[in-house]
Amino acid sequence: MALRIRFTAEDFSRVRFAPRxxxxxxxxxxxxxxxxxxxxxxxxxxxxxxLRSLPRAAEPLGDLVPGTVAPGFLxxxxxxxxxxxxxxxxxxxxxxxxxxxxxxxxHAAPAPLWVRDLHRGDSDAWRLLHRAQQAAFETAxxxxxPVVQDLHHAEFTRHALTVAEHGIGTALAGLLPxxxxxxxxWALAAPGERTVELxxxxxxxxxxxxxxxxxxxxxxxxxxxxxTYPAGPGLPLVPPEAGGAGDALAGVLGRTRCEMLxxxxxxxxxxxxxxxxxxxNATVSAYTAALxxxxxxxxxxxxxxxxxxxxxxxxxLVRQHAE
Numbered sequence: 630m631a632l633r634i635r636f637t638a639e640d641f642s643r644v645r646f647a648p649r650x651x652x653x654x655x656x657x658x659x660x661x662x663x664x665x666x667x668x669x670x671x672x673x674x675x676x677x678x679x680l681r682s683l684p685r686a687a688e689p690l691g692d693l694v695p696g697t698v699a700p701g702f703l704x705x706x707x708x709x710x711x712x713x714x715x716x717x718x719x720x721x722x723x724x725x726x727x728x729x730x731x732x733x734x735x736h737a738a739p740a741p742l743w744v745r746d747l748h749r750g751d752s753d754a755w756r757l758l759h760r761a762q763q764a765a766f767e768t769a770x771x772x773x774x775p776v777v778q779d780l781h782h783a784e785f786t787r788h789a790l791t792v793a794e795h796g797i798g799t800a801l802a803g804l805l806p807x808x809x810x811x812x813x814x815w816a817l818a819a820p821g822e823r824t825v826e827l828x829x830x831x832x833x834x835x836x837x838x839x840x841x842x843x844x845x846x847x848x849x850x851x852x853x854x855x856x857t858y859p860a861g862p863g864l865p866l867v868p869p870e871a872g873g874a875g876d877a878l879a880g881v882l883g884r885t886r887c888e889m890l891x892x893x894x895x896x897x898x899x900x901x902x903x904x905x906x907x908x909x910n911a912t913v914s915a916y917t918a919a920l921x922x923x924x925x926x927x928x929x930x931x932x933x934x935x936x937x938x939x940x941x942x943x944x945x946l947v948r949q950h951a952e
Contacts, residue, residue: 632819632844634854635826643831643853644797646788650781651706651835652766652774653713654857657699658840659769660690668841668863670923674883675865679769686764689757692744693729695736700728704847706835706855710766714759722750724849773866777838784836784860804834805844805858819843827854836860864946886916890947893926893939902937 663676693700702720707713729748733740746754770777791800802810809816820843831853837845838861847855882890888906897905902913917937920926925943929936939947 630818630820630822632817632846633824634815634817634832634856635824636813636815636832637827637829638813639829640827640831641797643829644801645831645833646785647706647708647781647833647835648785649708650777650838651708651713652710652770653703653705653707653717653762654835654855655777655837655839656762656766656770657703658837658845658857660765662839662841663769665842670882670919671864683768684764687761687768689743689761690765692741693732693758695733695738695740698732698734700725700732701847701849702728704849704855706833706847710763714762717762718755718759725750776866780838780861780866781836788834817844825854830854832856834858838862838866862945882920885912886920889913889916890920890925890939890943893937893943894947896936896938898934898936 659679662672663679666676693703702717702725705713705716707716726748729740729744733744739745740748743754743757747758788800788804791803798810801815802808805817807818825846825848833853833855835855835857837857837859840857841859841861841863844859845857847857885906885908889902892902892905899910899913899917902917903910906913917926917928920943921928924940925946926937926939
C-alpha cells in the first residue's frame with residue numbers, strides 16, 4: 630500500500646516546506662485524531678477531554694464530515710487563522726457543492742438543513758461554519774499554539790539544513806519512515822494505492838503535530854500538491870503553562886500510570902510498585918500491561934519476581950513533557 634508522487638525535473642525545483650504552521654490544517658489534523666480512536670493509551674484522555682470541552686458552536690463541523698471523507702475546501706494552508714477563514718469563505722461555489730456531494734456520497738442519512746443551505750451558498754450557513762471553525766480552534770489549539778509554532782520552527786530548520794547540505798532528494802527520502810525516492814517517483818506508506826502526477830505544479834510539505842497516521846494530501850485544481858505529514862512527538866501536546874513532567878504526564882496517562890512511569894526510571898517489582906503507589910498487585914499488573922503495550926516499559930521475570938523498567942521511549946516521553 631503506497632502513495633506515489635511522480636516528479637518532473639521542474640517539480641524538484643518547486644518543492645518547499647511551509648515556513649509557518651497552518652492553523653486550519655492543524656485543526657483538521659487535531660479533529661481527525663480526536664475521532665480516530667487509535668493510540669488509546671496515549672491519546673484517550675486527551676480525546677475525551679477535547680470532546681467534553683468543544684462548545685456547541687463547533688458541532689456543525691461534524692455535520693460536514695459524516696463519514697471518513699472531508700470536503701476538500703476545508704483544506705486551507707494559510708498561516709493565520711483570519712486568512713484561513715477568509716480562504717474557506719472564498720472557495721469557488723462549484724468546488725463547495727462538489728465536495729459536499731462527495732462527502733455525503735456514501736452516507737445514507739440526508740445532510741442537515743444548514744449543510745444543504747451551504748451547498749446552495751447561503752450566507753447564514755457560511756457564518757455558521759465560520760463560527761464553528763473559530764470556536765474549535767480556540768478550544769482545541771489556542772492553548773497549545775505556541776508549542777505548535779516552536780515545533781514547526783524546529784522542523785522547518787531541520788529540513789532547511791538537510792536541503793542545504795545534502796539536497797532535496799535526501800530530505801524527501803528521509804521525511805517519513807519507509808519513504809523511497811527513485812527515478813523521480815516518491816513512494817510513501819499509505820492506505821490504498823494512489824499515484825499523483827505533479828506535472829510542474831510543485832509540492833508543499835506541511836508538518837502536523839496532532840496527526841500520527843499516514844500522510845494526507847490536498848490535491849485541488851490550480852494549486853500545488855499539499856502533503857501534510859506527521860512530525861510531532863507522537864504525544865498529546867501540553868500547554869506551555871502546564872506544570873512539570875508529573876502534571877503534564879498525568880493529563881496524558883492518568884495520575885497512577887504517570888507516577889508508575891516516573892518510578893520506573895529504576896527497576897521495580899510488581900509488589901514494590903503496589904506498595905509505593907498504594908494500589909493492589911492486580912492494579913499494577915493491569916497498568917504495567919497497558920504501559921508495556923505502548924512500548925513505554927519492559928517486563929522480565931527473575932525467579933519468582935517480575936521486574937519492570939522504563940524503556941527509552943518511556944524516558945523520551947517523560948523528558949518531552951518536562952521541557
